[in-house]
Amino acid sequence: MIRERNVGESDKFIDVLTDELGVIEISVRGARKSTSKSSSATQIFAYSLFCVNKRGDRYYLNSSEPIKIFYGLRENIERLSLAMYFADIIKFTVSSEAPSGNILRLFLNSLHMLTSEKRDETLIKAIFELRIMTKLGFMPSIAVCEDCAIYEAEKFYFLLDAGILKCGNCASDLNQYSRVYALTPSTLKAMRHIVFSELDSLFSFNLKGNSLKLLGQITEEYLILHTDIRLKTLDFYKQLKS
Numbered sequence: 108m109i110r111e112r113n114v115g116e117s118d119k120f121i122d123v124l125t126d127e128l129g130v131i132e133i134s135v136r137g138a139r140k141s142t143s144k145s146s147s148a149t150q151i152f153a154y155s156l157f158c159v160n161k162r163g164d165r166y167y168l169n170s171s172e173p174i175k176i177f178y179g180l181r182e183n184i185e186r187l188s189l190a191m192y193f194a195d196i197i198k199f200t201v202s203s204e205a206p207s208g209n210i211l212r213l214f215l216n217s218l219h220m221l222t223s224e225k226r227d228e229t230l231i232k233a234i235f236e237l238r239i240m241t242k243l244g245f246m247p248s249i250a251v252c253e254d255c256a257i258y259e260a261e262k263f264y265f266l267l268d269a270g271i272l273k274c275g276n277c278a279s280d281l282n283q284y285s286r287v288y289a290l291t292p293s294t295l296k297a298m299r300h301i302v303f304s305e306l307d308s309l310f311s312f313n314l315k316g317n318s319l320k321l322l323g324q325i326t327e328e329y330l331i332l333h334t335d336i337r338l339k340t341l342d343f344y345k346q347l348k349s
Contacts, residue, residue, distance in 0.1 A: 108121050108122070108123050108124075108149060108150065108151055108152065108153050108154075108155065109122050109123070109124055109130070109151075109152075109194035109197055109198055109214075110122040110151070110194060110198060111149070111150075111151055113139065114134075116139075117136075117137050117138065117139045117140045117143075118134070118135065118136050118137065118138060118139070119135050119138045119139060119149070120132055120133065120134055120135070121133050121135055121138075121149050122198060123157065124197055124201065124207060124210065124211050124214060125207065125211070126206070126207065126208045126211055127206050127207075127208070128203065128204055128205075128206075128207075129201050129202050129203045129204055129205040129206070129207045130197065130198060130201050130202075130203055130207070131166055131203055132165070132166065133157065133159055133166045133167070133168050134165060134166065134167045134168065135149050135168045136167075136168070138168075144170075144171075145168060145170075145171045147173045147176065148171035148172055148173040149168070149171060150176065151194075152176070152177045152180060152190060152194075152218060153173050153175070153176045153177075154173070154174045154175040154176070154177075154215060155171050155172060155173045155174055156171065156172045156174060157170075157171050158170045158171070175215075177190075177218045177219070177221075177222050178222075179221075179222035179223075180218070180221060180222055183224075184347060185228060185344065185347050185348065186221045186222070186224075186228060188340065188343055188344040188347055189221060189228055189231070189232060189344050190217075190218055190221055191340045191343075191344075192232075192338060192340040192341050192344050193214060193217055193218075193235055194214075194340075195338045195339075195340045195341075196235075196236075196239060196330070196334075196336075196338070197210065197214060197239075199334075199336050199338070200239070200243055200334055200336070201243075209242050209306070210239060210242050210243075212306055213235065213238055213239060213242065213306065213309075214235075216306065216309065216310065217231060217234070217235045220310050225310075226310060226313065227313075227314075227315070227319065229319055229320070229322075229323045230313070230314055230319060230322075230323075231310075232323065232326070232327075233297075233301070233319075233322045233323045233325075233326040233327075234301050234309060234310060234326075236326035236327060236329070236330045237298065237301045237302065237325075237326040237329065237330075238301050238302070238309065239330075240326075240329060240330055240333065240334075241301075241302050243334075245270065245329075245333045245334075246270075246302060247265070247270040247271070247272075247298070247302065247329070248270060248271045248272060249265065249271075249272045249295070249298055249299055249302060250272075250299070250303070251272065252272055252273055252274040252277055253269075253271040253272055253273055253277070254273060254274075254277035255274060255276065255277050257274050257276075260274035260275060260276070261275055262274065262275030262278070262289065263275070263289075263290045263295055264278050264281060264287050264288065264289055264290065265287070265288045265290055265295075265298075265325060266281070266284045266286070266287055267284075267285075267286035267287070267288065267325065267328055267329055267332060268284055268285055268286055268332060269284060270329070270333070272295075286328065286332070288321065288324075288325055290321070291317065291318045291321060293314060293318035294314075294318045294321045294322050294325070297312065297314050297318070297322050298322065298325070300312055327341075
């Protein structure tokens with residue numbers, strides 16, 4: 108569950124990321140009553156099984172069962188705000204009625220990494236941003252140089268607006284592009300891993316120092332540029348980190 112809105116004295120609407128239907132809105136009656144059987148399953152960031160009815164274009168909750176609740180997020184305001192940012196990205200980019208199993212699993216794995224605290228927040232954020240862009244149809248072309256198709260070179264540049272890679276020998280026209288990043292070998296290796304690896308091994312690497320800082324700048328700007336969204340939850344998270 109990625110978002111909730113209270114209605115009346117005891118009801119609420121919830122936005123749910125589903126495997127087969129993308130993001131859907133479900134009406135939950137009596138969810139805020141102390142006796143509600145659905146309160147646990149319909150709380151923010153709960154991974155739950157829902158039984159719903161559809162009347163017209165709206166879904167109504169019949170029953171629910173929680174599968175996993177990420178309680179640990181509430182113990183760290185920065186990680187909680189980052190999870191809210193992930194949820195907002197999903198809300199504003201994932202279509203309804205569209206299969207979204209890969210994005211759902213990415214979101215759940217990211218929440219797990221946030222609660223386990225096994226990776227730096229900056230790395231988790233960068234992985235989520237670049238991977239979801241890949242799944243939304245904005246996969247950057249970073250396997251080889253765009254011009255000469257070389258895989259390894261002394262220097263590589265990432266052209267943010269075009270989403271392509273150029274080696275040092277093919278970089279004579281970089282002034283045609285507004286946003287260009289000179290990549291460290293570690294940053295490029297991380298980007299390739301995020302884009303091309305299987306989900307099970309997505310978080311299996313680590314990155315630190317300037318290479319991590321550079322990766323974080325690239326993935327955030329790439330998402331903002333190509334989705335044309337600027338989220339208040341991102342601003343709030345960055346305010347907490349400043």
